[in-house]
Amino acid sequence: MSFNDIVGQERAIKILTKSLKENKISSSYIFVGSEGTGKKLTAIEFTKAVNCLNLNKDLEACEDCQSCSEISKQRSPDLKIIEPIKNSIKIEQIREMRKEIGLKPFKNRKKIYIIDKAEKMTIEASNCLLKTIEEPPYYAIIILICSKIDPILPTIVSRCHIINFGLISSYKIKEFLLNKNKNIEKEKSEIISKLAQGSIGSALKLLSAEEYFIRREEVLDYLSTISPGKYGDDIFAKVEKMVSEIDRVEEVLEMIKLWYRDILIIKNTGDQKYIANCDKLEILEEKSKIYSQEILIDILDYLEKVEEYLIKNVNKRLIFERLYIKMVGVEYCLK
Ligand SMILES: [Zn+2]
Numbered sequence: 218m219s220f221n222d223i224v225g226q227e228r229a230i231k232i233l234t235k236s237l238k239e240n241k242i243s244s245s246y247i248f249v250g251s252e253g254t255g256k257k258l259t260a261i262e263f264t265k266a267v268n269c270l271n272l273n274k275d276l277e278a279c280e281d282c283q284s285c286s287e288i289s290k291q292r293s294p295d296l297k298i299i300e301p302i303k304n305s306i307k308i309e310q311i312r313e314m315r316k317e318i319g320l321k322p323f324k325n326r327k328k329i330y331i332i333d334k335a336e337k338m339t340i341e342a343s344n345c346l347l348k349t350i351e352e353p354p355y356y357a358i359i360i361l362i363c364s365k366i367d368p369i370l371p372t373i374v375s376r377c378h379i380i381n382f383g384l385i386s387s388y389k390i391k392e393f394l395l396n397k398n399k400n401i402e403k404e405k406s407e408i409i410s411k412l413a414q415g416s417i418g419s420a421l422k423l424l425s426a427e428e429y430f431i432r433r434e435e436v437l438d439y440l441s442t443i444s445p446g447k448y449g450d451d452i453f454a455k456v457e458k459m460v461s462e463i464d465r466v467e468e469v470l471e472m473i474k475l476w477y478r479d480i481l482i483i484k485n486t487g488d489q490k491y492i493a494n495c496d497k498l499e500i501l502e503e504k505s506k507i508y509s510q511e512i513l514i515d516i517l518d519y520l521e522k523v524e525e526y527l528i529k530n531v532n533k534r535l536i537f538e539r540l541y542i543k544m545v546g547v548e549y550c551l552k
Contacts, residue, residue, distance in 0.1 A: 218261075218280075219280065220266070224255065224393045225255070225383070226259060226382055226383075228383070229259060230259065243358075243377070244353040244359065245358070245376060247362075247369065247377040248260060248363075248380050249366050249380070250384075251382070251416055253418020253420075254384065254417065254418070255382060255385075257331065257333060260329075260362060261296075262278070264331075268284045268288065270285075283324075295323055297317070297328075297329070297331070299311075299333065304337060306334070306335070306338040306339065307341075308342045311338070311346050314346075315345065315348070318354060322356055328357050329360065330360070331360045332362065334364075336363040336365055338369075350376050366379070385417055387413070390410040390420050391406050391407060391409075393420070397424075398424065408494075411494070414475075436473070437476065443544050444508075445507060445509070445512055445544075445545060459541070460534050466527065473520065477516045478493070481505075481510070484505040508546075509546075512546045519543050520540070
């Protein structure tokens with residue numbers, strides 16, 4: 218593993234290697250970007266590069282020295298990764314870090330703290346971390362990893378060097394999949410690279426998820442039977458049946474979201490390049506002719522809100538009833 222193995226983040230890596238070259242390493246960073254875009258891998262590679270005993274002239278870590286080898290295995294005494302425990306990073310975890318950070322590195326030049334899913338820090342934990350970030354010891358680097366920057370305390374953000382991790386192009390994801398798995402069929406790599414929506418992490422999950430593709434076929438078959446204005450008196454019986462059959466609500470909602478997003482893209486741009494369900498083009502095109510822009514936006518807006526409803530434990534049946542009403546455009550037919 219080296220910086221070269223990280224897919225599609227050339228810009229972020231260039232900023233980091235430039236700071237190494239010019240010896241202008243910051244004491245705290247925020248790596249921000251969607252899940253599965255290589256933030257943690259980059260943080261670990263950066264830890265290697267700042268500590269490697271035999272850096273080459275391009276400032277790449279050697280992968281062989283004791284420091285590189287321990288860091289690769291995440292067994293270095295000078296690399297600490299802090300992660301949420303039961304969905305939050307608590308003040309005790311940051312207090313522990315503050316205690317430790319006062320001790321010089323055991324054997325490396327720099328001691329690195331990676332705080333993964335930093336947006337999950339409680340407010341107490343954030344305030345405690347702020348004290349360290351204000352006066353970090355010269356040998357320490359703190360890297361906060363998050364998918365969104367808004368939940369991070371602004372006083373922390375203002376003291377960190379922010380590095381953005383963009384979504385990875387489907388072309389690069391496809392190339393990565395074909396290199397990684399020589400047996401994968403071209404068509405499958407194409408579909409996965411689009412469904413992964415810019416995330417290598419999602420692509421890797423999909424690669425080994427046969428059941429996902431079976432469920433996807435079922436859901437998309439169902440969606441292709443739905444059209445605006447086509448509903449009978451048994452509308453709620455249909456929803457009831459649908460709800461009773463769904464066990465992976467988030468996954469199904471994500472499939473539904475991509476479906477309608479695809480239809481909207483075709484309707485507005487006619488461009489197939491950004492279609493996630495690239496194997497269903499024909500039916501998507503058909504749907505794009507019968508759905509109005511208004512209904513599509515209404516469905517997609519509602520699906521955005523549904524994520525919040527689920528967190529707040531709103532009844533699953535109510536959510537799907539409302540969704541179904543929107544999918545068949547009842548509200549528009551009554552107008
Ligand atoms: Zn090395």
